[in-house]
Amino acid sequence: MTHPVIVITGASRGIGRAVAEICLKTFNANVLAIARTESDLNALKAYAEKELNTNERVETVVGDVTEERVIDDAVDKCLKRWGRIDGLVINAGVLEPMATIADVNVGEWRQSKSALNMLIRCLAVEEPDIVAISISPGIVDTDMVTFIRTDGSKVMNEQDHKWFVDVHASNQILSPEDPSHVIAALVVGGAKKEHSGEFYNWDVEAFAGFMRKK
Numbered sequence: 001m002t003h004p005v006i007v008i009t010g011a012s013r014g015i016g017r018a019v020a021e022i023c024l025k026t027f028n029a030n031v032l033a034i035a036r037t038e039s040d041l042n043a044l045k046a047y048a049e050k051e052l053n054t055n056e057r058v059e060t061v062v063g064d065v066t067e068e069r070v071i072d073d074a075v076d077k078c079l080k081r082w083g084r085i086d087g088l089v090i091n092a093g094v095l096e097p098m099a100t101i102a103d104v105n106v107g108e109w110r111q112s113k114s115a116l117n118m119l120i121r122c123l124a125v126e127e128p129d130i131v132a133i134s135i136s137p138g139i140v141d142t143d144m145v146t147f148i149r150t151d152g153s154k155v156m157n158e159q160d161h162k163w164f165v166d167v168h169a170s171n172q173i174l175s176p177e178d179p180s181h182v183i184a185a186l187v188v189g190g191a192k193k194e195h196s197g198e199f200y201n202w203d204v205e206a207f208a209g210f211m212r213k214k
């Protein structure tokens, strides 16, 4: 496959942006990037033009992934431009409103997590041609985690907030490129049938060959 076609939600910043850049540059993929902030998506296009000398390898859809129109647009654009879709990274997510467990609806929170895991399991069983896996990226240095450090003390208990501050201060926080390299390698073809339907930490032994070389 010369240019795998990969759709990435939340590709404007953080982990999604790093996955997009690695797919483009390291794995020679064509990328359709979705996010709500047009200027950030334009910055990804500019990255591709600068690094790859082409404006043919990135398409964007500006919008909220919870809107069906946005997903339909993404599929249409991929099919018109490249004729197929080979992989999808469902990455878009938000932290806000940040709240204590006591203040959020824990039932809904649990349901959303188990719904995602169930979706992955069902896809693996019902769509044997698709490899569907769920990846935990670790604690990654993105806007989301910066926000926890700067504003988390308003709602988190002191010990939990301190843990995030300490992870950063002691340089244990991951660079987005580390888990993103594994995610990119998996979505462009590294994910195999035996992985399907499962949940993995990004740095499990099975994915050692997909780690970023430093």
Ligand SMILES: NC(=O)c1ccc[n+]([C@@H]2O[C@H](COP(=O)([O-])OP(=O)(O)OC[C@H]3O[C@@H](n4cnc5c(N)ncnc54)[C@H](OP(=O)(O)O)[C@@H]3O)[C@@H](O)[C@H]2O)c1
Residues within 6 Å of the ligand: 009, 010, 011, 012, 013, 014, 015, 016, 017, 034, 035, 036, 037, 038, 040, 063, 064, 065, 066, 091, 092, 093, 094, 136, 137, 138, 139, 140, 141, 142, 143, 144, 145
């Ligand atoms: N960072 C961590 O340590 C960590 C740990 C575990 C899991 N995660 C998960 O990894 C994913 C990425 O996290 P991150 O740290 O990279 O977050 P981030 O820096 O806040 O980036 C989130 C991305 O998602 C996009 N996005 C958010 N809501 C969207 C929506 N409704 N429609 C379209 N795009 C949307 C944002 O772009 P726009 O605002 O422009 O739309 C942005 O590109 C999230 O699902 C998060 O829960 C992160």
